[in-house]
Amino acid sequence: MLCGSSYTNGTPTDCWALAKPMDEQTLRNLLNLESEKSLDRIQIFEEIDSTNSELLRQIQAGSTENQVVIASSQTAGRGRRGRQWLSPKNGGIYLSLARHFSMDANALQALSLVTAISVLEALKELGAQGLQLKWPNDVLFEKKKLAGILLELQQKEALRFVVFGIGVNIELSADSMERIDRPVTDLNSIINEPPSRVILVAALLNRLCRNLENYESSGFSSFEARWNELDCYRMIDIEIQNGESRLIGKSLGVDSEGSLLLQTAKGIQRINGGEVFPSLRPLTE
Ligand code: BTN
Numbered sequence: 001m002l003c004g005s006s007y008t009n010g011t012p013t014d015c016w017a018l019a020k021p022m023d024e025q026t027l028r029n030l031l032n033l034e035s036e037k038s039l040d041r042i043q044i045f046e047e048i049d050s051t052n053s054e055l056l057r058q059i060q061a062g063s064t065e066n067q068v069v070i071a072s073s074q075t076a077g078r079g080r081r082g083r084q085w086l087s088p089k090n091g092g093i094y095l096s097l098a099r100h101f102s103m104d105a106n107a108l109q110a111l112s113l114v115t116a117i118s119v120l121e122a123l124k125e126l127g128a129q130g131l132q133l134k135w136p137n138d139v140l141f142e143k144k145k146l147a148g149i150l151l152e153l154q155q156k157e158a159l160r161f162v163v164f165g166i167g168v169n170i171e172l173s174a175d176s177m178e179r180i181d182r183p184v185t186d187l188n189s190i191i192n193e194p195p196s197r198v199i200l201v202a203a204l205l206n207r208l209c210r211n212l213e214n215y216e217s218s219g220f221s222s223f224e225a226r227w228n229e230l231d232c233y234r235m236i237d238i239e240i241q242n243g244e245s246r247l248i249g250k251s252l253g254v255d256s257e258g259s260l261l262l263q264t265a266k267g268i269q270r271i272n273g274g275e276v277f278p279s280l281r282p283l284t285e
Helices: 013-019 024-030 033-038 051-060 105-125 174-179 197-218 221-230
Strands: 041-048 067-074 092-101 131-134 138-141 144-156 159-169 237-242 245-254 260-264 267-271 275-278
Touching: 024 041, 024 197, 033 197, 041 051, 051 067, 051 092, 051 144, 051 159, 092 197, 105 131, 105 138, 105 144, 105 159, 105 197, 105 221, 131 221, 159 197, 197 221, 221 245, 237 260, 245 267
Parallel strands: 041 067
Antiparallel strands: 067 092, 092 159, 131 138, 138 144, 144 159, 237 245, 237 275, 245 260, 260 267
């Protein structure tokens, strides 16, 4: 049962707060002025295929608003690299934000790092200590995945939209954990009394909107040091898998554009795609 472990001192209050349906007005009241102003539309669904897919459809159909879609469950939640994102009812936060950007497609990588920093900072503000980042955009606790991010780009006539999809595990059943082929964790295992979903969503949106404004005005430079401080594989031997290709080296953290710097046997390489794993092999490539 989803709510099992959120009972504290014998009272089911947290469980109720997490399962309570969210309403737009309560959420708007929790948003700070700048995010409230920047969000033209907020849509809340009980169930949807994927919050990212819904926004991509709406943009395709002509919507030009900056908007958010939130769902209590997804029937076809999508992760990076074509993976499925398990999205049981109230088991996590499933949220997507669509915004148009004037910057070019190359900026997308840094945007995805800025999103991961925002998620970590919002969860930390709500009491989750010891969180770290894995390039390019995973939020981890004790090297287990707590949140994932899927950015998708959509060009509609002269406008370039980015859909920021955020999934945060709140309470995964043992069955769900078993179905995921990587180490995962959830917020209930990290915070004693997790805040309600609406508070979580508001904190995520507030932090993300503010960081996106900063990124648009000043670029990635102010985020570079923040990322490197929080990167759990920095100065560690890693393996980067990208399709069939594998690269081994020591991670030196990210540069001012958000590329990963890898010290390999052939020198420093700038990495712009792929998935990071801890390396068990010596640096021979
Ligand atoms: C990953 O780490 O693979 C990215 C996971 C992203 C999941 C979120 S949940 C909300 C949004 N809708 C989706 O279908 N995916 C993203």
